[in-house]
Amino acid sequence: MEGMSLNLDYIRKAFPHCCRVYRIVNEDEFSDGEEQVIYCGLCRDEGNSAMRTYQQGGVMKSDHAIYIPVFLKGVSNDCYIDIVNDCVELERLQISSCQPVQYGNRVGTTIMYNEPKN
Numbered sequence: 001m002e003g004m005s006l007n008l009d010y011i012r013k014a015f016p017h018c019c020r021v022y023r024i025v026n027e028d029e030f031s032d033g034e035e036q037v038i039y040c041g042l043c044r045d046e047g048n049s050a051m052r053t054y055q056q057g058g059v060m061k062s063d064h065a066i067y068i069p070v071f072l073k074g075v076s077n078d079c080y081i082d083i084v085n086d087c088v089e090l091e092r093l094q095i096s097s098c099q100p101v102q103y104g105n106r107v108g109t110t111i112m113y114n115e116p117k118n
C-alpha cells in the first residue's frame with residue numbers, strides 16, 4: 001500500500017514467536033510419513049491467562065493458547081504445532097482445538113495445544 005510503512009518493531013513485539021502448523025500424512029508402521037505444512041509464520045503466545053485446565057481420567061491437564069494473525073482452514077486435533085522464539089523451541093505439540101477469532105478489525109486463529117510435561 002502506497003504511503004504506508006511497515007513498523008517492524010511493532011510486529012516483533014506483537015508477534016515475537018514463529019509457528020509452524022502441520023499434519024503428518026501417509027504415516028504407517030514402515031514410514032514416518034511426510035509433513036504437510038498448513039501455516040508457517042508469525043504468532044503470539046496468549047500467556048497463562050488463556051490457559052484452559054481440565055481433568056481427564058483423574059489427571060489435571062492444561063492447554064495453552066497461541067494466536068495466529070490469519071484465518072487458518074484445515075486445522076484439527078490430528079495436527080501439530082512447532083513454536084520458536086529467542087529463548088525456546090517447542091516441537092511437535094499436539095493441537096487440541098482451533099477456532100477463528102476477531103480482535104476489533106483483525107481476524108485470526110486461536111490454537112489450543114497441549115504441552116507434554118517432563
